[in-house]
Amino acid sequence: MKIAVLVKQVPGSESVLPINEGQSWINEDPVTFVMNPPDNFALEEALLIKERKGEGEVVVVSMGPNRVQKVIREGLAKGGDRGIHIEEDEPIETDPLLIAKRFAAVLKDENFDLVLTGLQSDDTGMGQTGVLLGEILGMPTATLAIETDIQGESIRLKRELESGWFQWVQFPLPASVSIQSGLNTPRYPSLKGIMGAKKKEIKTVLGSELDASSRSQSIDKVFVSQTSKQTEVIDGDVDVAVQRIAEILRSEIKVV
Amino acid sequence: MNILVVLEDNQGSLHRLSREAVAGAQKLGGSVTALAIGKNAGSLASELSSYELEEILTVEHDLLSSYSADGYSEVVTQVIQSKSPKTIVVGHTYQTRDFMPRVSAKLDIPFIPDIISLSDEGFVKQVLNAKLNASVSSESDQMILSFQSAAFNDEEMITGSSTITTFDVELDVSSVRSTSEEPFQEAAGDVDLENAELLVSVGRGIEKEENVHLAFDLAEVIGAEVSASRPVVDSGWVDSFRQVGSSGHNVAPKLYFSLGVSGAIQHVVGMKGSKNIIAINKDPEAPIFELSDYAIVGDVLEIVPKLIEALKN
Numbered sequence: 001m002k003i004a005v006l007v008k009q010v011p012g013s014e015s016v017l018p019i020n021e022g023q024s025w026i027n028e029d030p031v032t033f034v035m036n037p038p039d040n041f042a043l044e045e046a047l048l049i050k051e052r053k054g055e056g057e058v059v060v061v062s063m064g065p066n067r068v069q070k071v072i073r074e075g076l077a078k079g080g081d082r083g084i085h086i087e088e089d090e091p092i093e094t095d096p097l098l099i100a101k102r103f104a105a106v107l108k109d110e111n112f113d114l115v116l117t118g119l120q121s122d123d124t125g126m127g128q129t130g131v132l133l134g135e136i137l138g139m140p141t142a143t144l145a146i147e148t149d150i151q152g153e154s155i156r157l158k159r160e161l162e163s164g165w166f167q168w169v170q171f172p173l174p175a176s177v178s179i180q181s182g183l184n185t186p187r188y189p190s191l192k193g194i195m196g197a198k199k200k201e202i203k204t205v206l207g208s209e210l211d212a213s214s215r216s217q218s219i220d221k222v223f224v225s226q227t228s229k230q231t232e233v234i235d236g237d238v239d240v241a242v243q244r245i246a247e248i249l250r251s252e253i254k255v256v
Numbered sequence: 257m258n259i260l261v262v263l264e265d266n267q268g269s270l271h272r273l274s275r276e277a278v279a280g281a282q283k284l285g286g287s288v289t290a291l292a293i294g295k296n297a298g299s300l301a302s303e304l305s306s307y308e309l310e311e312i313l314t315v316e317h318d319l320l321s322s323y324s325a326d327g328y329s330e331v332v333t334q335v336i337q338s339k340s341p342k343t344i345v346v347g348h349t350y351q352t353r354d355f356m357p358r359v360s361a362k363l364d365i366p367f368i369p370d371i372i373s374l375s376d377e378g379f380v381k382q383v384l385n386a387k388l389n390a391s392v393s394s395e396s397d398q399m400i401l402s403f404q405s406a407a408f409n410d411e412e413m414i415t416g417s418s419t420i421t422t423f424d425v426e427l428d429v430s431s432v433r434s435t436s437e438e439p440f441q442e443a444a445g446d447v448d449l450e451n452a453e454l455l456v457s458v459g460r461g462i463e464k465e466e467n468v469h470l471a472f473d474l475a476e477v478i479g480a481e482v483s484a485s486r487p488v489v490d491s492g493w494v495d496s497f498r499q500v501g502s503s504g505h506n507v508a509p510k511l512y513f514s515l516g517v518s519g520a521i522q523h524v525v526g527m528k529g530s531k532n533i534i535a536i537n538k539d540p541e542a543p544i545f546e547l548s549d550y551a552i553v554g555d556v557l558e559i560v561p562k563l564i565e566a567l568k569n
């Protein structure tokens with residue numbers, strides 16, 4: 001069982017996000033980066049599938065500048081067997097099709113049985129990479145999987161539908177599946193894992209040499225959204241705020 | 257035809273986001289054709305028969321009796337190849353996330369998803385955990401767009417007339433590789449969130465499982481139920497039947513009192529109909545404040561215990 005997990009490095013949810021001078025994206029210098037939280041669930045699922053089978057290989061794949069090697073190492077420390085880094089200095093993360101083509105160029109000769117991705121990235125939130133990749137590689141695909149079950153040459157998945165509905169689907173391997181967050185409890189790396197990860201192989205390939213297609217979409221501008229509603233802002237002293245909220249609940253909304 | 261809207265079947269009737277997608281497509285301008293797929297295609301099409309559409313195409317086939325990513329992406333691909341629309345529009349739903357990227361890759365047409373509004377610069381979507389908005393554009397001749405809930409108002413659909421036409425597709429058994437079982441719902445909890453009059457909603461800003469009782473204590477004092485954002489449910493701090501949002505419940509209480517909820521779009525779609533919204537968040541720029549009537553900038557862990565005391569007196 002050979003499994004590829006795609007992990008992305010994104011700004012952490014507590015990080016500062018200053019808009020850059022050209023307003024084209026954020027200034028990344030002061031940003032703290034983390035593994036995209038949804039991808040952490042995909043990684044855990046890959047490790048669990050391998051452990052349940054008792055055999056196999058989990059390859060942690062990431063795309064981006066040099067700093068993304070950190071999330072690959074983190075994946076290796078948790079139990080990934082080796083890593084692939086697609087080096088990409090130009091920010092192309094706003095273009096899902098181009099990203100998928102470059103991932104596909106690297107993955108196609110590896111003959112993976114399963115490609116796992118998180119449901120979307122916390123930065124651009126395009127939510128397409130796993131499905132695009134599946135189509136390019138000729139694999140069946142599914143999204144929002146909340147349970148996986150390998151049955152011989154096929155995979156059976158519980159998918160989340162809207163409004164609390166679920167559905168089981170099954171299709172043959174090889175396949176590309178995007179994982180819904182929350183289906184498992186991602187592990188922390190052990191000290192032994194962290195030490196061991198240093199010796200594991202990370203292969204680096206240059207993104208621009210993989211696929212020369214031109215960019216098909218881009219983010220042109222980022223901005224803070226404008227408030228539309230009349231809002232009473234209450235800040236400052238806690239006791240004053242508490243009194244005001246109590247008054248709102250009693251006299252304005254009349255719930256107490 | 258300039259614009260193709262792909263409709264979604266929501267248990268026999270048209271998905272609300274498909275109606276909004278039609279409204280959005282009409283706003284974009286040009287002639288709009290709609291496409292209904294599957295065993296209910298005829299009735300979905302007739303739901304739109306009194307609106308201004310160039311044509312409504314229906315596709316039925318034995319292999320399309322239930323949804324599959326393979327089947328639907330193949331149908332939409334064949335329709336695009338035959339009709340060459342400039343723009344393909346869908347609602348941003350779980351189903352379109354599941355199959356539209358396949359169409360994008362098959363035909364090499366970029367897919368700009370999750371659009372919340374149109375601006376002069378392009379299509380606006382939320383980025384960086386909803387902390388910022390971004391405008392996205394494409395120079396490509398054709399593109400696929402998905403509109404997030406409430407990006408457009410279905411009451412603004414332009415009425416008029418249209419004709420319903422069957423479209424023939426070629427599908428063989430080998431093109432649909434998956435088998436799917438009947439959809440089902442898991443056992444619901446004992447709380448009727450959707451009919452609760454007052455909700456105290458707890459987000460990741462509560463920081464730790466040990467602090468979650470604060471939400472329950474506050475709820476008790478004001479006679480509310482407790483709801484939660486998804487990460488709080490995913491962490492196992494609160495039962496899943498309490499989740500509000502696109503993958504949880506849709507609520508519209510008299511009071512929605514949120515504690516440390518950021519206001520990501522997937523949460524907001526489930527609660528924006530609330531009559532009064534009070535939010536406590538330590539980040540003055542939190543998106544939840546945009547739709548709040550009362551925006552309390554501060555630490556929930558500090559404010560809530562004091563508020564409970566104040567309300568008890």
Ligand SMILES: Cc1cc2nc3c(=O)[nH]c(=O)nc-3n(C[C@H](O)[C@H](O)[C@H](O)COP(=O)(O)OP(=O)(O)OC[C@H]3O[C@@H](n4cnc5c(N)ncnc54)[C@H](O)[C@@H]3O)c2cc1C
Pocket residue numbers: 013119120385458459460461462463484485486487488499500501502503504505515516517518519520521522523526536537538539542554555556557
């Ligand atoms: C397909 C899909 C479906 C989804 N479905 C849902 C859904 O149904 N429901 C849902 O809720 N989400 C859903 N999400 C997730 C959603 O995108 C957000 O990640 C989620 O809503 C964020 O939850 P949160 O606001 O609790 O956490 P965060 O975004 O982490 O926000 C925490 C907030 O708390 C504030 N804070 C931190 N500490 C304090 C403190 N001490 N005092 C006061 N404020 C504090 C922070 O400033 C921040 O604004 C879905 C996502 C996807 C992609």
